[in-house]
Amino acid sequence: MNCPMISLALQYLTGYASATDAASRYHVEWPPHPARLFMAMVAAWHETRPLGTDPQEADEAWRQEGAALRWLEELPPPALAVSDHDPRSVVEVFVPPNDMTGAKRTVVPAFRTNRQPRTFPRTRLHDDIAYFIWKDADPDPAIRVALERLSGKLIRVGHSSSLVRAWLPPAEEVPSPNWIAADPSVSFGIGARLSLRTCGPGTLEYLEAQYGAERNARFIELSDSIASFKGKARNEAKARFEEEFGLPWRPGLRPPEPIRPVISSTTTYCQPQPSGVNIYESWFDHNITIFSKFEGPNLGLESTWQILSALRGTILSVCDPVPEWASGHQASGAASESPHMALFPLGYVGSMHADGHLLGVALAFPRNISARERGRALGRLLYDADGTPQVIDLKLGKLGCWSIILEDRPSPPLALRPETWAGTSDTWASVTPVVLDRHPKTDPAKDRIGWKTEVAEIVADACQRIGLPVPIEIDIDKTSWHRGAPRSKPGPDGFPLVPQKPGGPLRPQIHVWLRFDSVVQGPVLLGAGRYRGYGLCKPWWKGERQ
Amino acid sequence: MKPQLDLSTVKAAVRGKAAAFRCRAVLQPAGGEGDKVFPPTYAGAVYAQEERRVRDQEGNWTSVPCVLLDSVQSQANRFEEALQQAIDGGSLAGVVPVIEVDFSGANLLAEVGRVTSLEAPHRASDAILRDGLLDGVPFRQSVEGAKLDEASLANATPLYEICPTALIFGIWDSTGPKGGLGAKFQRSLVSEIVGINAKAGVKTGSRIDPLQIRAAAKVIKSKDGYVLAKDDKQKGAVSPSEVNHGNIPPDISVGGVTIDLAEQTCVLSLPALRRLRFPLAGGRFDPEVDAAGRTVLAALALASAALAFENGLDLRSRCLLWPSEPMVWQLLEIPGKPPREFTIGGEEAVILLKQAVEEAESLGLKWRREPLRLTPSPQLVALLRRSQEIAAAETSETE
Secondary structure, three states, rough: OOOEEEEEEEEEEOOOOOEEHHHHHHHOOOOOOOOHHHHHHHHHHHHHOOOOOOOOOHHHHHHHHHHHHHHHHHHHOOOEEOOEEEEEOOOOOEEEOOOOOOOOOOOOOOOOOOEEEEEEEOEEEEOOEEEEEEEEEOOOOOHHHHHHHHHHHOEEEOOOOOEEEEOOOOOOOOOOOOOOEEOOOOOOEEEEEEEOOOOOOOOHHHHHHHHHHHHHHHHHHHHHHHOOHHHHHHHHHHHHHHHHHOHHHHHHHOOOOOOOOOOOOEEEEEEOOOOOOEEOOOOOOOOOEEEEEOOOOOOEHHHHHHHHHHHHHHHHHOOOOOHHHHEEEEOOOOOOOOOOOEEEEOOOOOOOOOEEEEEEEEEOOOOOHHHHHHHHHHHHHHEEEOOOOOOEEEEEEOOEEEEEEEEOOOOOOHHOOOOHOOOEEEEEEEOOOOOOOOOOOOOOOHHHHHHHHHHHHHHHHHHHOOOOOOOEEEEEEOOOOOOOOOOOOOOOEEEOOOOOOOOOOOOOEEEEEEEEEEEEEEOOEEEOOOOOOOEEEOOOOOOOOO | OOOOOOHHHHHHHHHOOEEEEEEEEEEEEEEEEEOOOOOEEEEEEEEEEEEHHHHHOOEEEEEEEEEEEEEEEEHHHHHHHHHHHHHOOOOOOOOOOOEEOOOOOOOOOOOOOOEOOOOOOOOHHHHHHOEEEEEEEHHHHHHHHHHHHEEOOOOHHHHHHHHHHHHOOOOEOOOOHHHHHHOEEEOOEEEEEEOOOOOOEEEEEOOOOOOOOOOOOEEEOOEEEEEEEOOOOOOOOOOOOHOOOOOEEEEEEEEEEOOOEEEEEEEEEHHHOOOOOOOOHHHEEHHHHHHHHHHHHHHHHHHHHHHHHHHHHHEEEEEEEEEEEOOEEEOOOOOOOOOOEOOOHHHHHHHHHHHHHHHHHHOOOOOOOOOOOEOHHHHHHHHHHHHHHHHHHHHHHHH
């Protein structure tokens, strides 16, 4: 790298990183979030504050480190170069308490049965050095020296057992990053996405306020005064205490605890796109239209058909005339032979606690239909007379009534983001089952392997039918590869079968896992139910299978 | 032949910019390579497992299953045990400070003996010590104990004087007068043992009764034991197994693992020690004194690891590990540069520690060589006696 840059290398000395995911104490955080690194540096800075008796140079050096932190927090989020990892299974450890009160307390260690469960997520790193890289950052020599010195003070990042060594490596030793902050003007990148906590201007001040060292010192000062004063002076001190801390003083009152800081600002990271990569696109345009549920009962993915049928009915009745690309029918009433608009459900799947409930629905359009044409056809449905998004009611029969509205929040839930469904990946797996375009001829009871092979061929055809190449690997199962998605067959926790035309056979439906020889741009909708939400696929990454 | 770690190397490391001393030691089951070992089980009767990338014999990367054999917290307890044994056994008696609460003569249901700051879960800030008396005064209100209220990174002297091990293994005085902002010292020594290429085994549990007492011979439990039931329909009649007689059929369940080897990784963080300041009387600071105090703690940490290592690691029933080779410490100085390597045995580590202590003392930083002996308060004794009665009653109810 020849451009100006600064990098901080973090070596995990035990070979493990031990930091708890901010969202779940049963998961380890990896890669280390930039905000976590910043908080560790702030802690190191404050813990090494010179004392009044130290030489003036020490104080000056310390202030430079503070300036370096303020300079760092102004920078954009860093890129990361981090290795893969193998997390240890998370177990609950019971820690003997120390702050027992009450008549039943037991003090001898063997009798401390009221132990508190804790978890210490830990992960083994393939390479124990992680790099944080700020491109185009060119600090003053004084800032660079201060950052170097401050880095050397880091003891840990994460749990106290997550010992580290940190330094500023020369540019030629810094590897290329494998995680970069996603460009917000470009919705889609290749492969996985991560949401990492990052800091910005004002973070240092916020952390100091949350720690409350000054507040704690003031508490002790006033308490000591109250304890030592008498009479009027004591009463005045008590009044000052109550005014400053909002509660009356009494003996034994504990000083205010530091408030655990919460860094809620996050940055989406993606993997850099290798140059010259081939991106396959299907007939569906990646610019999808997303609706979030506005009101209505909590429904799961298994209600896909009812909800999308209601939405389709609403579109047909409100948007008059409805073009062939939206209705899927020619003027004669015959089925359209061209690709047409598809509706699909947006469910909560993939994460550890995903339960498949629906957050909204979406529309995918044929790539050849311009945004203007889409607007012309659907405008009356989506917007009121003032051009404001309006609520759309969907009557769902026995399921009740849903209302939906165009999603336009800056940071909606992941399931309501276009990149979740229309991003790029070389590996996809179904969320709703793929309805096979034809019935396999092989009897699975007699020739299971032959049947699987034939089903894979049908799935491959389905990919080609929407303009994608044949995948290099296909796997099928009745269980989805995405946690939270119902099984492919009717039954408890399963999808109902897609209703067929009168007299037509019920077609099998199956979950699929697909790997292509290059990245595919979503949305990926496959099989006979693709226009009504069945056969919806989502990018899949290693470790996601339940 | 690697050089032996000496005081001058430790001093230079502490004063310089080196990040850590690190040791990666290979251990094998005491029963020999391939013998089964029993990892700790956690809630749900599970082991803590992971995959680890290793090179196979052809040099290709492959993943092997691994299992945690001894956690960071448990290893710290073992190192403290090793120091306590050395204090009791003589090599560190009169060398390393420790705080004791002596329960002997307290008229308890079961003797507790002595609990020290090396044995109490929360070290010097543990409730046991908090409820102890020093010359009749509650410990934390005594002259020695009250000093701990002022302990901080900038004033590690009070802890150094009476409980220096807390500065190595970590301590948080969150129940003291400063609450959450009470003395908090992060651990500087981290060690963990992992079994590599762990394959699950089975374990059996059974009892063959030499008296061949039959299950049909019912008994009635009583306060003093049991009496024979008149017949098996008598009210309260139970099987003799309820009073621990009779055969217990074998119960085959998953248990234990075989491993290729166990790896102990031990890291002593030097920046953690460099955080500590040691003011002398009158609040006077001297960088030489600070360096000397940090050197003592480094030596104490290394000694604890070396002594625990040489004792053999008796982690739990059927999990005794022995080192395959001597302990080798790397000094991590310049990133990217191969670290220098040193050896040091338990005896040599004790000598190094004594030298460091003497140097610190010559500069005015002294610690308490004799144990600080507390007596349990009457309330603590009463509480303990009552706890033992409750525990005994609970045990007899479940039998």
